[in-house]
Amino acid sequence: MSTQRPTSPERGDFIREIVAADVRNGRHATIVTRFPPEPNGYLHIGHAKSICLNFGIAHEFGGRCHLRFDDTNPTKEEQEYIDAIQADVRWLGFDWGEHLHFASDYFGQLFDWAVDLIRTGKAYIDDLTADEIREHRGTLTEPGQNSPWRDRSVDENLDLFERMRAGDFPNGARVLRARIDMAAPNINLRDPVLYRIVHAAHPRTGDAWCIYPTYDFAHGQSDAIEAVTHSICTLEFEAHRPLYDWLIENLPVPSRPRQYEFARLNLTYTILSKRVLLRLVNEGHVRGWDDPRMPTISGLRRRGFPAEGLRDFAAMIGVAKADSVVEVGMLEHAVRNVLNRTSHRRFAALNPLKVVIENYPDGQVEEMEVVNNPEDPSAGSRKVSFSRELWIEHDDFMEEPAAKFFRLAPGREVRLRSAYFVTCREVVKDEAGEMVELRCTYDPATRGGDSPDGRRPKATLHWVSADHAVPAEVRLYDHLFTRPDPGADGDLFADLNPGSETVLTGCRVEPGLVEAAVGETVQFERLGYFSPDPDSRRGQLVFNRTLTLKDSWARLQARARQDS
Ligand code: ATP
Ligand code: MG
Numbered sequence: 001m002s003t004q005r006p007t008s009p010e011r012g013d014f015i016r017e018i019v020a021a022d023v024r025n026g027r028h029a030t031i032v033t034r035f036p037p038e039p040n041g042y043l044h045i046g047h048a049k050s051i052c053l054n055f056g057i058a059h060e061f062g063g064r065c066h067l068r069f070d071d072t073n074p075t076k077e078e079q080e081y082i083d084a085i086q087a088d089v090r091w092l093g094f095d096w097g098e099h100l101h102f103a104s105d106y107f108g109q110l111f112d113w114a115v116d117l118i119r120t121g122k123a124y125i126d127d128l129t130a131d132e133i134r135e136h137r138g139t140l141t142e143p144g145q146n147s148p149w150r151d152r153s154v155d156e157n158l159d160l161f162e163r164m165r166a167g168d169f170p171n172g173a174r175v176l177r178a179r180i181d182m183a184a185p186n187i188n189l190r191d192p193v194l195y196r197i198v199h200a201a202h203p204r205t206g207d208a209w210c211i212y213p214t215y216d217f218a219h220g221q222s223d224a225i226e227a228v229t230h231s232i233c234t235l236e237f238e239a240h241r242p243l244y245d246w247l248i249e250n251l252p253v254p255s256r257p258r259q260y261e262f263a264r265l266n267l268t269y270t271i272l273s274k275r276v277l278l279r280l281v282n283e284g285h286v287r288g289w290d291d292p293r294m295p296t297i298s299g300l301r302r303r304g305f306p307a308e309g310l311r312d313f314a315a316m317i318g319v320a321k322a323d324s325v326v327e328v329g330m331l332e333h334a335v336r337n338v339l340n341r342t343s344h345r346r347f348a349a350l351n352p353l354k355v356v357i358e359n360y361p362d363g364q365v366e367e368m369e370v371v372n373n374p375e376d377p378s379a380g381s382r383k384v385s386f387s388r389e390l391w392i393e394h395d396d397f398m399e400e401p402a403a404k405f406f407r408l409a410p411g412r413e414v415r416l417r418s419a420y421f422v423t424c425r426e427v428v429k430d431e432a433g434e435m436v437e438l439r440c441t442y443d444p445a446t447r448g449g450d451s452p453d454g455r456r457p458k459a460t461l462h463w464v465s466a467d468h469a470v471p472a473e474v475r476l477y478d479h480l481f482t483r484p485d486p487g488a489d490g491d492l493f494a495d496l497n498p499g500s501e502t503v504l505t506g507c508r509v510e511p512g513l514v515e516a517a518v519g520e521t522v523q524f525e526r527l528g529y530f531s532p533d534p535d536s537r538r539g540q541l542v543f544n545r546t547l548t549l550k551d552s553w554a555r556l557q558a559r560a561r562q563d564s
Contacts, residue, residue: 013319015260019057019230028229031063034101035089036219036233038070039081039203041274042289042296043088045310045331046265052314053262054232055094066099066226072218074202082203084289088297092307099226103218104204106225110213111165113221113251114176114194118157122250123194124150125160126177133175136182137190143183144190150179164197167210171197176211180246188243192216220244224253231257234264235323265317266325268484270295276492285496286480292533292544293480293500303477304521304531304546306342309335328479329553336551339521339529344372344379346516347417347462348509348524348543350474352391354437354466357422360388365465368448370418384510386419389466391508393526396461397438399427406458408438415460417525421446462525469508472541475533476502513541521546 022028033054037043058065067089071077117123126149128136138144164174176195184190194217199210223231238261248256265272272295280286280294289296292303300310313334317326366386373379392408401409408414413423426439445452478500486495516522521531529546536542
């Protein structure tokens, strides 16, 4: 990360304003943030918002951002997730340097601090069951009741806590609770649980522990150990802040972090919850965590979304204090902006229709010069083989053209991009009446796609040479859910879109696409953006449709501007 220290934030949201004020007032010498995922699933686009915010602020203020795994719940956490999360944060373009941390690194210190709380009478061992604890907790309008175990002696508490740690008790038999106030208006302050017994191997500490700290006990203390200055989290933790502060105040921690909350990202047609995403994977609704329909970072990457598009999206939506739902079209818009600028154009026929150019010499091949990206002259051009038999897109031909259909039709001339003008002379059909091929003629004087007499066909089509094209499978994607608010009627899984994936086989693509690397997104001219899937093999290419070319979000914005 850069060490420059700008005096003002790049984008002024309320969190950046707080940080900027803290820098101005000299409250902190170095700004330290952290991104604290629990390794119980893959990261999703909501996490990307948090990553961009935490790493972005650290970068803008010349500080640092830690990647800290909040690995306090061994029954749900796995090494696979730890690895995937690191790969995703890196791919998004962020670097934690040497600051890869784990809450589990602090288990020893956290245990000692728990002992401190017991010694000072601020924590006790409770023998109530989880259900009984819930019953004693009270409600928003009624105070809770003290546990009968609340007034144990310090010595007894110390002894029981040591025995919990030693494995003397089964899961759930006892917990360590803070001794705060069972009548506190904030339920989080009604003697919250700090430690629970979980006999389970941990991905990192193995069998060293059978008691684990809760999120509330681990999080703020981990922040303090790492000298985090701004502990930025989503709004659901707002009510936990008094507890966060209570623990920091009542423990001999080495620094004084502060928690700030922002609104989590919600997206239309999308569910951002690891619990639900895990079910989609486990129940086989998708091809895995990185299925291109998943809102996971790995899914969006596999689909062909560039990291820059995700970062631009995060910048577009900003950071607010009130929950809202963002149109998924806005994410797509940000991604299209990047792809339009950066992606190379290629020819492909998804639903190929054979064209035979009757007056083109049999066996002749010409190498046509085709521009790679009209938006970027530095992208240069490539040679594409042209020959007597071609594939065009089936949709680009109508035997009886509808009004406003300007593409190929019997007797009509169109331009083949960067090649020649061709005219359709005849439609050949099989016995069943299915179109087999079009017989066409070409005008040799139009080489390169220009006519010396100024003739201008109304349509320009893409094409691939039948002898040279490579077969491919193409997977088209639509929203994973049918409605903008999945689950609003109660049954989320009933809202799954049965047409969210369409697999096309027998597509034909230009041969250079054999070299396209996974992670490289191209534009199939006139069709959309596509990216090679990791399932691709030589001889069997597979492409994912990243997005169509149509930007409905930009159109809506333009209309809204017109109306206002
Ligand atoms: P989920 O609710 O999807 O299961 P989580 O909050 O349990 O996610 P964590 O691993 O605890 O997942 O999240 C790591 C960080 O990412 C937290 O600081 C959390 O606030 C933030 N985060 C999670 N979901 C979103 C979201 N939709 N928008 C913004 N930030 C999010
Ligand atoms: Mg969480």
